[in-house]
Amino acid sequence: MRVNITEYLTIDLDKELWECRVCAQSLGNARDNYKRGLLVCDRKLSEVHPHLLDPEKYEYTFCPDPNFTALIEYYCPSCGTMVETEYTVPGHPLVHDIELDIDDLKKKAAQWGEPGQAEIPEWNMPKSGHSH
Numbered sequence: 001m002r003v004n005i006t007e008y009l010t011i012d013l014d015k016e017l018w019e020c021r022v023c024a025q026s027l028g029n030a031r032d033n034y035k036r037g038l039l040v041c042d043r044k045l046s047e048v049h050p051h052l053l054d055p056e057k058y059e060y061t062f063c064p065d066p067n068f069t070a071l072i073e074y075y076c077p078s079c080g081t082m083v084e085t086e087y088t089v090p091g092h093p094l095v096h097d098i099e100l101d102i103d104d105l106k107k108k109a110a111q112w113g114e115p116g117q118a119e120i121p122e123w124n125m126p127k128s129g130h131s132h
């Protein structure tokens with residue numbers, strides 16, 4: 001059984017593995033940090049936040065100072081989908097942002113069923129025919 005965790009991450013509860021939702025690539029133990037299974041890019045800040053003022057003339061240019069800020073991007077090693085980004089401080093270890101109780105998740109997922117199998121509430125059903 002699989003449960004969707006984020007837009008790009010799912011967990012295979014039977015194998016207890018993180019997976020990419022786009023290509024189903026295994027990303028490692030679901031009880032560990034999923035980022036360990038992803039490619040990491042320490043992005044150059046000026047590529048994302050270009051200097052709005054001339055850095056030769058001004059100390060502050062609206063581009064974050066790389067001495068205090070790091071932009072880390074995480075990509076699926078199989079399909080290249082950007083799975084996550086985080087702003088942190090240079091040299092900081094991987095931020096462990098999702099830590100789930102897998103045993104409890106298995107109990108809840110057994111009640112939910114596979115994604116896409118949930119019943120659509122009547123109030124959310126499309127109305128038949130045109131009303132205008």
Ligand SMILES: [Zn+2]
Pocket residue numbers: 020021022023024025076077078079080081
């Ligand atoms: Zn992928």
